[in-house]
Amino acid sequence: MGQTQAALNLMPQPAQFTVGEGRLLIDGGFQVALTGVKEPTVEAAVKRMIARLSNSTGIPLTQALATEPAKATMVVQCGRLGGVVQKLNDDESYSLEITTQQAHLSAATTLGILRGLETFLQLVDLDAHGFGVPAVRIEDRPRFPWRGLLLDVSRHWMPIEVVKRNLDGMAAVKLNVFHWHLSDDQGFRVESKVFPKLQQIGSDGNYYTQAQVKEVIAYAHERGIRVVPEFDVPAHTSSWLAAYPALGSGPGPYEIGRHWGVYEPTMDPTREYTYRFLDRFIGEMAALFPDEYFHVGGDELNSAEWRGNRRIQAFMRHRRMKTAADLQTYFNQRLVRIVERHGKKMVGWDEVLRPGLPKDVVVQSWRGPQSLAAAAQQGYRGILSAGYYLDLMQPASQHYQVDPLGGAAAALSEQDQSRILGGEACMWAELVTPMNVDSRIWPRLAAIAEKLWSPKTVTDIDSMYQRLAVVSRQLEFIGLAHRSSGWLMLKRLTGPHPADSLARFDEVLEPVKGYAREKARQYTSLTPMNRLVDATLPESDAARQFAVLAADWKTNANEIERRLAEWRDSAINLLPMTKENALLEEQASIAENVRGISQAGIEALTYLRSDKAAPADWVKRQLDLLDTAAQPNAELLIVIVPSIRLLVQTAQAAQP
């Protein structure tokens, strides 16, 4: 068993596995028998698995739930009933043994069965004999118990379908926490019956009813996913204060935020009204959300309103508080008692980590791995999100190299390390809509999911990318739109013209990284997200593959030339469209650059094949052009620039 074998087509890789001989065929006779405890969740999961298998193979499997284990293709054996509410540290382990005759999945709990069914589905492929799964023996369990995705539904509203299909995707890669960022300056997204103005005034009409919240929680529970709600206080609360201005520290009036960034509106921590309000509100939400954890945010406090309010200043002086952070600590100490009175454990962003914070608060680190290590050393449990921000458009490989126990945490004692519960990827929604959000989450989230589930030793980036391509295709069959809606967005841009050529062009582009887009122009929640940069994928597979080709031009010259010619032609096709289409106008100079550097690469190949060094003036012109093309333009980067620069430099250095 172990990691020395070739990786299976699985993401995340299992803890332990041994590949056997042969395959178990999957055809119209596929049947699953359930043994062990009778558990409706397991039966429902098996039915979903059968439906997905039917969908991904095209084989009708209407009669696949069998009664006789001896005759079944697959036997599913569940040890004991799962809890009504999933808990942190619930057993998720399972065993899956596949022979050429039968697959046998067993687990102590429902959760393990859910994880094992996903493994089985990922193993299905098609060869010369038809669909099947390889003979294999897998013993699997997660490395970390808290493996999550935060979805911000405040800055851009995400309808329930978006949430559900992403829960399906999370389950497919064995994530187990959906962190639902439900309120922020730009919108309050849950129906409160106690304080209905929250959604009436704070949401622009875009919020989840309590029935929908229950529906999502049940949907997640069926897939082995806990739902942790976040109501971010005392800052990030413009939408609350628009509805209930008496909660604010300033004179008001307040309104829903439209721009991005850190706002001044902040709850007033010095008035008892605030705590009475939060007590009733958290009481209502604690009953709605069954999870034992409750996230109160606590990040990015702008103290302007506190500084400008005499009563608050007097309150601080009276209590000998020197800084806003001291006042926030006071607020948190009161808040944690409210949260606990309603039976919940509190989670907060790492700003809450201040002297006096009760030890049972869980700290979510977004500012860096140091705060996570610091928290663990001080006895707090923690979750890593720094390094897992999907909205920053970094490549999967970069996230893949972030380990919750890496960096400062690597030096911790084993006991301190054990307080690091895992991590959460974050999908902040400044620049996403329901149409492109899947493409910003997937497939990169699968790489983070592997980091949180698989053994620490699973680190091979090439293997990760190989398997990521497979899981990405599987996620399309689950219903995620990370590829299909990109096509729609390109079709929107090309109007009556076919979008194929723009898709080819778009292959060599990536959106600018980090917070560069928000610096490039003044975005608000009303800005249309319909430009090419909104459709462009965060990471260009074509550019990564091209870099491999360019590194060995002698072997790959023809293929390099073919691709460069395609990109050049796609740029030439695009140029006339930039004149007749308001949304593509900004692509004119990018298209010129792609055309130019593709041509440069082709010419470099000509010099290389001729075995003569390229003339110095030609080289200079191409390097100048590459420098120009390397600049961000319309918030896009041309990411084949380094590979073409390599070709030009190699042509320059060629020895006759």
Next chain:
Amino acid sequence: MGQTQAALNLMPQPAQFTVGEGRLLIDGGFQVALTGVKEPTVEAAVKRMIARLSNSTGIPLTQALATEPAKATMVVQCGRLGGVVQKLNDDESYSLEITTQQAHLSAATTLGILRGLETFLQLVDLDAHGFGVPAVRIEDRPRFPWRGLLLDVSRHWMPIEVVKRNLDGMAAVKLNVFHWHLSDDQGFRVESKVFPKLQQIGSDGNYYTQAQVKEVIAYAHERGIRVVPEFDVPAHTSSWLAAYPALGSGPGPYEIGRHWGVYEPTMDPTREYTYRFLDRFIGEMAALFPDEYFHVGGDELNSAEWRGNRRIQAFMRHRRMKTAADLQTYFNQRLVRIVERHGKKMVGWDEVLRPGLPKDVVVQSWRGPQSLAAAAQQGYRGILSAGYYLDLMQPASQHYQVDPLGGAAAALSEQDQSRILGGEACMWAELVTPMNVDSRIWPRLAAIAEKLWSPKTVTDIDSMYQRLAVVSRQLEFIGLAHRSSGWLMLKRLTGPHPADSLARFDEVLEPVKGYAREKARQYTSLTPMNRLVDATLPESDAARQFAVLAADWKTNANEIERRLAEWRDSAINLLPMTKENALLEEQASIAENVRGISQAGIEALTYLRSDKAAPADWVKRQLDLLDTAAQPNAELLIVIVPSIRLLVQTAQAAQP
């Protein structure tokens, strides 16, 4: 006003229009004001329109429902309230006037507003100034009052999502009747509370609950679509008889049908039990389905059971009935009284047209236009479906040339013609699944919809195809999967390899036509529908465009060569996959043929450019190859064969 102007980007074309000067811009300030009667259906429709406009442009329109008509971009004025139940002949007319300042949509009824909103959405496009609609004045109304789609959900089960998205598509092209073929030999698809074994035994668990039926009816009603249920009797009833064998004319036992074709199991029209059953059943369904029409099928009776039943034979002798048709007429006479007692008007397939059929039965003609004309002449109202069978994989142009008042009906008196209510496209489900059904319906249904709505003079096929491409893309934004799920099916076929090359290859193919697939192999409802032929589109746009190029090789030589090279290369790429993939194995010889004839076309161009006639032996070899390639293979046709044959023949004839 009128038809001499260039067609607008609309499908169906409106009855009358005048194009004005300039455009009305659509940006983030877009607002709609409602005037006229307060009607929740209209307000809901406007909200959906705004959401779709936002989706298709990417512009956030969260505050677009305005109160002041003077400031609104669009004013919607509805004359009077719509009925609770939509009726045949309800007024669907509307006026839409768009200036550079404002759009004004007015209609006497809700239905007209619904139609006009779809027109407005279809007009939206993108130019150098952004999104907008042209200034235009439209006066529109349908040519026929009954414009439908039949969806067979019995032979292959179609979940409610499939139904809903197709209702959205129907509304977009102004169809107004959803004919829901709910029972057949292969499955009974509605929950009956009176006779629950119908769904318990007759459906394999795949049926609509009554709550879901109501949901679909409400969804359709909101979109101006009547729902006409069909429960096909007395034949096509294996699934009923499996549940209630006492209804049958044979000894039983009966079971759900798995194969296709005409079955023997038939209800016994000689026993009172049958009529008591149908009376109670139709009573239940008449209450569930509010439409005034109720379809009882009546087609394809196989009289074997009647002939083999002594009691039935005695009954016929006693009543001096000579043929099975006489007995069916007796059954229909009793049936129509039952249907009418429950407040409905009966619709049946054209087999019901026999002496003695009450005149208020509506006859749906599937066997040919003659029966429609005959029915009209005899005083029956009729609906045309012959010529509109989407499952036969004919090109849109072929359906487009079928006019309900063409053929035999053209010779009828005006009064007789007025009994021809319209037509219905039929999507029979022997060879479709939820995954590919949209691609068999769309976009071809839009061409049929135009035939049923637009003036008789709208017949230009080139214009139709041009506009069909636009509406097809719009239908993708509505949520139809006619393009996206084809991609998924190709990805299923290529497994770990990219599907682009297979998509290119697939461009030159079409499924065999008519009933040729069912003759090619023994299909059943359990046959996987996962081969290339299941993904291949009914009509190849690429081949149609290539035929235009090939007809003028001198002008298009370079483009012809480029395309042929792409197809040849796609075939070469496919060949290795056919050896390692059980589903692509059957493509080996098709790939050889596509490779060979593409090469033949390229060589023909070489001869043509050389101005020398191609050698006779070369010509003979190519024509032989083309004859081979023209044969159906794996239920597919290579549809560029005629164009390449033309190139070869032109090269043969070239004069030096």
